[in-house]
Every structure is written in structure tokens, then in C-alpha cells.
Amino acid sequence: MSLSEEQKEDIKNQRNNFNKTRRSISEGMEENLYLIHKVLDHGFVRVIDYMGNDTSIVQAARVSYGEGTKKSRDDKSLIFYLMRHWHSTPFEMCEIKLHVKLPVFVARQWIRHRTANVNEYSARYSILDNEFYIPKSENLASQSSSNNQGRGDVLEGEEANKVIQILKSDSLRSYKSYEKMLSQENKKGLARELARMNLPTNIYTQWYWKTDLHNLFNFIRLRNDLHAQYEIRVYAEKIAELVKKWVPFAFEAFEQYQLNSSHLSSNGLSCIKRLIKGEDISQDNSGMGKREWKEFCEIIGKDHK
């Protein structure tokens, strides 16, 4: 990722420009405002704006005339209570706006989170930059043999080299074709909205993305997860770090009751009761299928063989 001098200047200017406000602020967020947080080879996440902090959650839950509670300890305790009982509306009262640069195939997954506002760089209006995501070799996973939607071992040696070479050369070629089709030297030049269709989905796009804290937690829970594709997970991880600085109490509650929690089915619960009583449980008498049993054992740290 390379920023132009003008872009660097723009960011620096915004960083250096302080205003006086009556609004509540978050120190952790102020420090990060506008900064480029790198993700993948050319991508980034930048916080452009935010609304609210831990206190705002409490304030909203109380429909309060003033700030949250009188003591910060009570604030924390109420936030934990709200999170534990999945009371989502107070968390919706905080809002964040991000500027994200990301490969198109990641954007296609991301956009499925519908409760958000999005302004994407328009390839109908402007010309896309020549920047493509090329995975590092340690991320070149093979297709999983057991899970149609998953990754297996990392590719090695010759095969890995070959893949990287293909991705690089196809990206290069497609971008050259894109430029050729757009070119107006002695020609009319193909419309941008058409020429872009030739570009593969590892090309980078950008957007402004705005959502509330509750829906952001949903995003992190689903994407900062081993089942999520690595290339979106790294964005979710970076965002999680920023949220932790923004609303530390809410983030701690989120980790305790959502991120590191587990859902146990009706069968799972009755197996646990039997296990605690000292019964010997195996898949056969668990009421679960093979794969479900394996998932269950992983949750409770039991050997499933």
C-alpha cells in the first residue's frame, strides 16, 4: 500500500486539527482517529468518526438526563448485565465510521452485513488503482478434504510458487487490458463501467462503512472466527483492537459473553448434566451426529475419539 504525498498530508492535517466539543469523547479512539492501520498487503482500516463511549451505553439504557451512573464501577456492572442478557438496544447507541481498503472478494462477504451505511469508491465514475491482493505463501491454504467450505494444509514448494506466479501474472495482465480498453489515445475508450468487469476480485476497492456498536459486535463475532475466511478475519481482528480502545468495558463484556462463549443445544445441555454426574458419555448415547459430537467435545475440552 502506498499513499500519495497529498493523502499523507490530508491525514496529517486532520490529525493536527483539534476542536472543542461538548460531546463525550473516547480517549482511546481520539488517539487512533484517521490513522492508517494496515491489513493484508495493500489494505487498511481507518477510523473516520465515532459517536459515544462506554458511558453513552449506560446513559441510553437509563434514558438519562445526564451522563451514565455516578460511579464508573456501576457503569461497568450495568454494561455486563446488558450484554449477558443480550439487551442490544443500548449498544446501538454508539456509532462508528470506518474508511476501509479491501479486496473485492472480501467486500462481497462484508456487504452481507446489511445493517450498515456504505459509500463505495465508484468504478463507474473513477479508474481503479493497480493494486491486487497477492497472498503470502504462508496463507496459501489447500482445499480442506473434510469441509467443503474450509481450508486444509498450506501449499508447499513448487505448487505454492506456481499459484503466486499465476495470481501475479493474471492480475498484471488484466490490469493492462483494463488500461488498454479505457485508453483514449486515438480512440473513444471503453466506458469505465464496462472496462472494470475485466478485473479479478483480488483488486482493491475502498469504502466508508458506518454501523452501530451492536451490529459491529455481530460483525466481529461472525468474522473474527475460525470459520470465517482468513482474508476477512484479519480485518475483523484489527477492528476488534480498535473497539477495545473505544469502549473498553463493553468490549470486555463482549469477550466474556459472546466472543469466547458457546451455544449449547438441548442435547448438549443434557450431556453436560450427565457428565457432571460422572456418567460416561460417548457419541452413541449423546443423541448427536458424528460431526455435532466432535463440535460438542471441542467446546467442553473433551477428547472426542
Added chain:
Amino acid sequence: MSLSEEQKEDIKNQRNNFNKTRRSISEGMEENLYLIHKVLDHGFVRVIDYMGNDTSIVQAARVSYGEGTKKSRDDKSLIFYLMRHWHSTPFEMCEIKLHVKLPVFVARQWIRHRTANVNEYSARYSILDNEFYIPKSENLASQSSSNNQGRGDVLEGEEANKVIQILKSDSLRSYKSYEKMLSQENKKGLARELARMNLPTNIYTQWYWKTDLHNLFNFIRLRNDLHAQYEIRVYAEKIAELVKKWVPFAFEAFEQYQLNSSHLSSNGLSCIKRLIKGEDISQDNSGMGKREWKEFCEIIGKDHK
């Protein structure tokens, strides 16, 4: 409406507490933050927080690394362009959070705007205050004889007095009953979630309500309108005043292209073309029904008789 001393103090404290921020601010909004803006007899609107200003709209539309354009004149021109072409996503990049006190029957209309975050004062958890909306006599409209969903002339004399008297005494009685049912003096006391059902919908409730600028414009367009019920219209009017101070360019564009604009049907457009050519058009040759013709004439300032 009467605030407790503690509430007044809370508001004053928040007003007097200034922070340093890197975020963009809106001077017009800073001046209004936390203030009580009275609506109806006991209601109010207070701005609790906001995100963004006119510049943020431009910044998002450009997916920019810095602020909007270099010149404020260009910002305005782009905002007008976006509004004229109903490009809504850049306006979604501004957010506002209000604290509103309003009668329950108004809240029931308001909540139909689904794209918003809401935290309402809970009458399951807390006891409602003894505050009811009693219309001023000049707002005691009769049922319209021509429009099932509208108001006619204002009631007069005896009839008006009678109505006010009924509303007052029924409110009083229902609140006394509410207290009686809740009372735990020598009794168990009915659950709050049950006792509240006895209260009429002119009782006041409160909520924190958060939405983006695009959806707020939708709210204003639909509710700051002659077809809206007076009691919600006054809230929309007050909010419109605040938005004007928050994002003056966007609001001016909104007035020009939405609030004071009109929609002309296919038939309406062809009538206009004929009128401009000097043709004499009446309902008979307009292709419109009676009521539609009347509405059309009002839009173009023509006598419809």
C-alpha cells in the same frame, strides 16, 4: 413539563463540560447540545450527540482521505447535486441521537420509522410520571367531513370545554387507579407491567432515538407535512430547526429538492405540457379523478373549481 433540580443540574454539567476532539464538529449543533427544546405541553426534544457535518457528506461521497473539497463552495454544490439526484448514501454518513419526551400515541406513529435505534423508558421496570397531553383549545379539531383521516374546523365553546374536561378528568382518574393498583401499603401491589395498561395514550413516555441524516430527512418530509397529525408535526418542525443548524447546506438542499418539491404523475406531466402550450385543461380531459385533479391544481397553483 417540569424538570427536577437534579435533572437541571445534570444538563448544566454536561453543557459546561468541554472536551478536545479530533473529530469534525458543527458549531450550530454544539450550541444546542443537551438543551431542552419544548414541544406540546410536557414534551421536548434534546440533542444528545451527533456525528459529522456538511463536510462529512462530501468526504463520504468522495471516499476521501481528508476532509471534503478544498472550497466550501464546492462542498455546497456537490451536496445540492447529491440531493437532486436522490443519492442517499452520503447523507447516511451523518448520525444524530435525540432524547425525546412525547405522548404514547405520538410514539406509536413515530416508531413506524424502522431504520432507527430506540431505547424507550420502560414501564415494566419503572413507574411512569403523572404527565398527560391535554391539547390547547385551538388544537381541538373536529373530524373532517371530507377526509376520513383528517381534521376539520376547530371545536368551539361548550363542546371544546367539555372535551378538555373529559381528557383532564379521565387522565387524572386513570393515573390514580394506576397508583392504587401499584400500591404496596398492606398489599402485594400489582406488577408494573400490568398496571400500566390502564393508562391512556396521552400519557408521556421518553426515549433515546438515533438515526442517520438520510432517514431523518425522510422522517421530516413525512411528518412535517400537512397530512401528518398536528401532534407529531410539531416534533418534526422542531427537529427540522435543529437540523438546519447542524448541516445548513444539506438542509437547504433538502428544502429545495424534497420538502418544498412535488411529485408529478405521468398524467400530471402531460397536463403541464399542455398548459404551457396554452391549452385549456379541466378535470374532464386531464385523465385524473376528481380528488387527484384537486391535488394537482394545488401543486401548480391553479384554481380547481
Added chain:
Amino acid sequence: MSLSEEQKEDIKNQRNNFNKTRRSISEGMEENLYLIHKVLDHGFVRVIDYMGNDTSIVQAARVSYGEGTKKSRDDKSLIFYLMRHWHSTPFEMCEIKLHVKLPVFVARQWIRHRTANVNEYSARYSILDNEFYIPKSENLASQSSSNNQGRGDVLEGEEANKVIQILKSDSLRSYKSYEKMLSQENKKGLARELARMNLPTNIYTQWYWKTDLHNLFNFIRLRNDLHAQYEIRVYAEKIAELVKKWVPFAFEAFEQYQLNSSHLSSNGLSCIKRLIKGEDISQDNSGMGKREWKEFCEIIGKDHK
């Protein structure tokens, strides 16, 4: 609840009118179409229309050209897999439309489920019927002493009688006042949109409510729950019975993985691992607060004293 002869006739006519369709159907739903299912004293739930069945979920998950899988056993197994992994989009592909009659205070809770389409009977346009919810004495719960948002024991004897008498007489009085204010005998008559504000929230309203199966499951999970108010829970229970007939496989999966499941926090999971190993755990060494520990013990069937 009393239907007019005309309403009974309308329902009967719709029931007797069979059409030929190429769409997939659900036998269990066809049997229930248009029927009145009574809830509370004057309320009801009626299924007006539905889209899809168990097979449609599978069909959508596969983005299929035909029906689901070849064998109904495979359909079931896929549906269970989707539910277990919270893959919600295939369940969104079924839709239901209900006609519901319900007290206004229940409607106020219900409307908070935002992802739904609603058409409510308009009290601006029409006059409301004289029907109020009066709880049965066995549902007259007292305020819980331990939970601000809950119910305690049932009221008894004199106190219960008194409450019922208050609710009845206040309902009666408010409706008479409503009629008086509307009355046009020798008067103008107050506008309906104003007169209605005098009516308490135990009056019944009606609406058409349409949502997809995924969001309906959310509704049932949250409202068919001991923390939900009894008066909305009975609606959720009735709807659950209907959904069971509509999409039996999906409903069974929903019961297994959602309705009768539990969420365990990070601390809860580590306590379970220790309990299975035979450790003795109490609140002191659990990392949980008092109330959280009690909730945890209830989930795993442990005595929490």
C-alpha cells in the same frame, strides 16, 4: 371476542375457496389458513398467507434449479446443519403473513421487532371497538421484589377483586368518554385522531404482520421465554404451534438448537470443564457475580445455594 356474521362469512368463504397452484405448499398450514386462533380474552392470531415449506429452505441453501434434495431425510439433515451453524439466510426464504388482534400495550412491545411489514388498523381513520383486555385473576401477578422487570406471586382475594374492578370500570369510562367526544349529535365531534388518545393501552388493536421465518424464530425465541411478559408470550406460543405445523423439520431444529439451548459465557465454560473433572465449584471461585452464578446453576441443573 365476538365476530360479526359478515366476518364469519368472509372467513368461511376464504376457507372454502380452493385454487390450483404450481407453488409448493405446506399441508399443515393449509389446514390452518384463515382460522381464528384465540389468544387472551378478545385477541387472536390468523394465518393469512405463507410462502414456502421445509423443502424451500433446502432449495435456497443449494440455489437449486429444482426442489430440495432427492430424499426427505437429506432435507432434514441439511436443515439441522444450517440451524446448528446459525446460517440464517435459507430460513429467510420462507415468509408468513398473520392477522393479529392484540392489546395496544402488547403491540408496543411487538413492534420493536423491526424486520417485519406491518399494516395496523388506523384509529385516525376508523373508530376502535369497545374491547379491552381484562386479565384473568390467575394472571394478576404482583410486582416481583427481586426483579424490577418481573412478576411475583399472584394477587389474592380483596386486592385481586379490586384490581379487576378498577380495570373494568376505567375501560368502560374511557370508552364512554371516547364515544362522547366523537359524537356528532348536534355537535361537530372531535377528530378521531384526537379522541383515541383517551383510550388506555389495554384496548385491542389489529394488524397484518408479515415476516420471514428467520425473524419469526427470533420473535419466538425472545417472546416465548420466561422473561417475556405473559401477555405477549401467549401470542408467541400460539405462533410457535402454527410454525410447527408449517415447517416441522425447521421447527424441530429450532427447538434443539435455539429454543431449548443455552448460551454459556467464557467463565461458564471453564466452570463446566472443572465440574466435569470433579472439582467443587461455588460462586466464590467461579468468576461470576451472585446473580450470574444463579443463572448458570439453573442452566446446568445445579443447586445454587
Added chain:
Amino acid sequence: MSLSEEQKEDIKNQRNNFNKTRRSISEGMEENLYLIHKVLDHGFVRVIDYMGNDTSIVQAARVSYGEGTKKSRDDKSLIFYLMRHWHSTPFEMCEIKLHVKLPVFVARQWIRHRTANVNEYSARYSILDNEFYIPKSENLASQSSSNNQGRGDVLEGEEANKVIQILKSDSLRSYKSYEKMLSQENKKGLARELARMNLPTNIYTQWYWKTDLHNLFNFIRLRNDLHAQYEIRVYAEKIAELVKKWVPFAFEAFEQYQLNSSHLSSNGLSCIKRLIKGEDISQDNSGMGKREWKEFCEIIGKDHK
């Protein structure tokens, strides 16, 4: 576009399978159910399911116990009234489910309509077919010189041939690379979720897409429009034809009051009033900018030079 024999058989079987239902049906939709309606070179739109018809709109608007009104003429008149006054909720009571095959760059625009349910063919789970959109030469538009986001004249001769050749050969090459990277002959084979990133956005994807009639009208209004990109417009046109057969009254109202209507700004309205009075108006005294004046003249059929 080529269907496999199995796919043809699946469609035929569904077409031939008739069920008995109590639900209301739409004859125009029944005839079209499951059929492939071709769009672009390999794309299509298929109606998989629908809920409701013109009568259902009326039924919902009345919160009715039976069908709509007694006379179909009254139904039509009410539907026109609702559409004219932008009462959207009754139109939300009809629902449609489509199976669509479309190029990825079209899918990226389409998905921005957030109020819809989507199940897309997963390129993490399955291998994409070798089908790419190659525009016909008559659709090879050049970049507009006046509008950054628009198309100008059609490319000709050598330039057009060159573009088609580039698109074809790059598609071919990228698909070969995709297969090579996936290949497991003597190799591990790259994970599908990674290999797909090499494919350009003119490759076809598929999804099930479900939305309500109100939001479908929004989709058609925005996409069946000269400002929309040709490649999504053809889908909107095809869907419009199907909607016309589904709900003929609602579609006629939609054409009259939305599709062929225009929005006039505050300035536009006052210019019209002056024009009707016979005043001579030009851009100079219109209060409009150059481009806005041009748009205004086009709406009222006035020469803008």
C-alpha cells in the same frame, strides 16, 4: 446459457406439479413460475415463489377479515389511491422470490438494495462455471465525455473488435488459471475460497433473491432507468414485465405515479407556474444551475438551448 439435462428436468417437474391451495393466487404468475427468462448472454430470471396478488394489497390496507373489496373496480381505485399517496405498507404485503443468474459486477450493484433476503451460490463451497458476460458489440459504449458516470457513443470497428477479443481471452485465461490452481492431480489444490479471487467480475454467479413488492418497485424505479448501467437495467426490465403479470393494477399505478412520474424542486415548481402564465423563462432567471435547467427542460419537454 446452457442448462444441464437434469436442470431442465427439474424445472419441468416443478412446472407439471400442481397443488391445491387455499391461498390467493395470481394467474399471470402461475404461468411464469419456474420458467427461465433469459437476460444478457448467460443470465436469467426465474420466479420461484410469490405471495399475494392485487387483492392482498387491498385486504392488508383494510386489515380485513376477508378478501379485498367486493368489486374489483374498487380494488383498483384503492390501489391507485395508495400509490398516489406513497402509502407503502400495503404493498409490502406481497412478496416474491426470484432465482437470478447474473455477472458478479451486476450482483455488486444489486446487493446495495438492502431490504431483501439473499442466498448466493458459494464459491467457497463450490466451483464456479466457466461462463462470462461478453457484451454484444452494440452495447460496447464509450466513456461519456460529459458525464463521468455515463456512457457515450458505441465503439466501432477495430476498437470494438479489440475490446471483445480482450474480454474473451482474459476470461478464458483467468478461468484456466482458476482450474489449474484448484487442480488436485498430484497436488494439494488451492482452497476454492482463494482460487476464486483470480476470476474477473464478468463471471456469472447465481442467487435466490426475495423481497416485498414495495421494495421491488424501488428496485425497478432505480434500475429500470436511463441512469442505471445497461447490464442491470435489462434485469429490471425483465422483472418489470413479470410484475405486470403478477399484480396488474399495482403495476399500472406504479407506472402512472412512479415510473413515468417526475420530481419537481421548489424552483422547478415556481418556473412551471410562471410558464403557465405565459412568462418567458430561461436558465438565467430560473434559479437553477446549467445542468439542473437542462434536466428540468427535459422533464417538461422544453427546448433547453
